[in-house]
Amino acid sequence: MQGGKQIRTIKDLPREERFAPGHAMCAGCGAAIAIRWLNKYIGDNAIVANATGCVEVTTTTYPYTAWRNPWIHVAFENAAAVASGLRKGIDVLTKKGVWKNGDTRIVVVGGDGGTVDIGLQSLSGMLERGDKVMYFLYDNEAYMNTGIQRSGATPMYAWTTTTPVGQVLHGKPQMKKDIFDIVLAHGIKYAATATVSDVIDMSNKIRKAMDYSEDGPTFIHVLAPCPPGWKYDESKTVEVAKKAVETAYWINLEYDHGVWSVTTKVPVRKPVSEFLRMQGRFSHLTQVEVEEIQKWVDARVASVNKLVGMEVIGPVKGR
Amino acid sequence: MIEKAVGKSTGPTRVALTGNYAAAYAAKMADIDLVAIYPITPQTTIAEKLSEFVADGELAAELIHVESEHSALSATIGGAAVGARAFTATSSQGLELMHEILHIAAGLRLPIVMAVPSRALSAPISIHNDNSDIMNARETGWIMLNASDAQEVFDMVIQAFKIAEDPRVLLPVMVTYDGFVVSHTVEGVELPDAEAVRSFIPKGKWHALDPSRPSSMGPIAGPDWYYEIKFGQYHAMRDSIKVIAEVMDGFGKKFGRNYSPVVGYMMGDADFAVVTYGVTWGFVKTAVDRARSMGIKAGAIKLNVIRPFPSDAVISYLRGLKSFAVVDRAIYYGAPSPGPVYTDVASALFMSGHAVPALNVIHGIGQRTMYINDFVEVFKELTKLDESKVIFMGVRE
Ligand SMILES: Cc1ncc(C[n+]2csc(CCOP(=O)(O)OP(=O)(O)O)c2C)c(N)n1
Ligand code: SF4
Ligand SMILES: [Mg+2]
Secondary structure, three states, rough: OOOOOOOOOHHOOOOOOEEEOOOOOOOOOOHHHHHHEEEEEEEOOOEEOOOEEEEEHHHOOOOOOEEEOOOEOOOOOOOOHHHHHHHHHHHHHHHOOOOOOOOOOEEEEEEHHHHHOHHHHHHHHHHHOOOOOEEEEEOOOEEEEOOOOOOOOOOOOOEEEEEEOOOEEEOOOOOOOOOHHHHHHOOOOOOEEEEOHHHHHHHHHHHHHHHHOOOOOEEEEEEEOHHHOOOOOHHHHHHHHHHHHHOOOOEEEEEOOOOEEEEEEEEEEEOOHHHHOOOHOOOOHHHHHHHHHHHHHHHHHHHHHHHHHOOOEEEEEEO | OHHHHOOOOOEEEEEEEOOHHHHHHHHHHHOEEEEOOOOOOOHHHHHHHHEEEHHOOOOOEEEEOOHHHHHHHHHHHHHHHHOOOOEEEOOOOHHHHHHHHHHHHHOOOOOOOEEEEEEEOOOOOOOOOOOHHHOHHHHHEEEEEEEHHHHHHHHHHHHHHHHHHOOOOOOEEEEEOOOOOOOOEEEEEEOHHHHHHHHHOOOOOOOOOOOOOEEOOOOOOOOOOOHHHHHHHHHHHHHHHHHHHHHHHHHHHHHOOOOOOOEOOOOOOOEEEEEEEHHHHHHHHHHHHHHHHOOOOOOEEEOEEEOOOHHHHHHHHHHOEEEEEEEOOOOOOOOOOHHHHHHHHHHHHHHHHHOOEEEEOOOOOOHHHOHHHHHHHHHHHHHHHHOOOOEEEOOOO
């Protein structure tokens, strides 16, 4: 079955590898870590609908595949709609006694572009219809597959090939789109954020999201650092993710049937500059720009603390 | 009343239906498992009728209320990908929004059936009928049948499932027909016995996703594989004409209404012919009779199949003629000839090595009224035609 028991220590993590080696994801790819752990919890009775993007192109180079589960890719912007079709197709065939596989679950894997930008409409449709699907967003904060172009999920001032650092413009002028709030506005019952530096936290959330997908759509948003896109050494992926959490650039959140929690408490925060300076995509930032990003983080922290009802994320050290 | 009759074994019933309702009844009698659909004029009444069938418990299908046609076809693909008999329908802008996914449905070799009452394309926006939308979908890898009345719509939707799900084919099939003129005109339609339909189209099996036999569908293919996969698709499409003919033949034997990829009218001794599709067929047949009464050896042919283009049958009708015309209700901007089907016929003729002067008649754009006598004029023109040319009929210059 999907899901399984609560994971407390690394000893509880399943050893079976379901994401086969031999795929072409970059060394140090954060998304590859996320997909590896995703595969451990979806079980063998789940079908994956993958949006076009890095994960899709690197894992199914015909005639090979890294997926042990049934897997389908149709296009970039429609994975949620495909998932609705899979879901309803199985539902009706089950009612008619034709589907013999029992409780098959449906999982979408989409990148940030395929989710927050071009795929937002089909995602919204799927959520609004309440289709019983687990949606897994791996967010590497740009269109990586096509060579690092900005997306709605790219953070402010980040360099990408379409937000270059020039005389007039200094990286992306806009804020990162808040997909989490957009998704929750559809009234879904379970949504969580996670990142690849805390595999136990991520695993528990995937597990729960799979379980709850029995009743309706669930959503997991994983920050997935990308060495070539973020411009850092490929050995540093987990450290970059960890720093994102320690600075509260990224907050490991959970919304479970009306209850908000922060699953990785950060009593004392580090300044966001520590996260930014690990990455070449921010190397052009002025002090003023760093301050502006710090303010964005501070505001998010304040609103998350308010949601949770206590100060789960503390002040920046030394401020 | 009619609703209750369908689904039970009652023998054939004759009822009054619009072309769109005929499509909905056919989908219902085909016992579709899944439909994902989005409203657009003139298709909307199919979405409404199927919604009623599902709401009344007369059709045991999942109906997905998608938020766009792009998602309609995507969800239909999802359904077909797990082995469900899946159906959708659209028109015009909706077909254009689906365009990307049309290619993918065919490339994935999924036996989806779609009804398309045709409508002009924007801009300017027009809800009226011509064939610009369906003609623009010809190179997407879908088999395309074309019906010219409500009975044909019903019959072809039934045939479409059998063609699509045939293991020699496994391609999506579009049943196209003229918006409003067919989609909204009430005609007498014979609904066959439900059991007879079921036995004619038992549910097929294809390469569906199955957790007990996992596979990856829709992978990325490099230069070392892509061509072979597409070559296979090309062959499936080309060879499907035999299956289409076989299915139409079997349909005639079972239900008593005969179909073939191309139909001729008074072609036995004809010197001049008009090639048509859709509702133009009715006008042109009457024009043939009038031209004959004037001493012109006139005839006409109608394409029941637009893709794969039924070249052999078309050429067998056209090769001995003194001249012929092709009536197109769509414009190909900047093409060697403005009519899309004219272009198909011309290249089929060229490849067969025959040369016959041919007139391309553009008419009925945006549902501009066509008159029977317009086609009598076409026959008169054909008697004088010595080289190929284009005429635009019914337009103010
Ligand atoms: C309709 C369409 N537009 C554009 C593309 C080109 N394209 C393919 S993947 C991609 C970016 C994917 O970005 P994201 O979803 O963030 O996934 P990532 O590659 O970063 O993993 C783009 C722009 C496409 N395949 N289809
Ligand atoms: S470009 Fe980034 S996201 Fe894509 S495979 Fe490489 S590391 Fe992973
Ligand atoms: Mg991305």
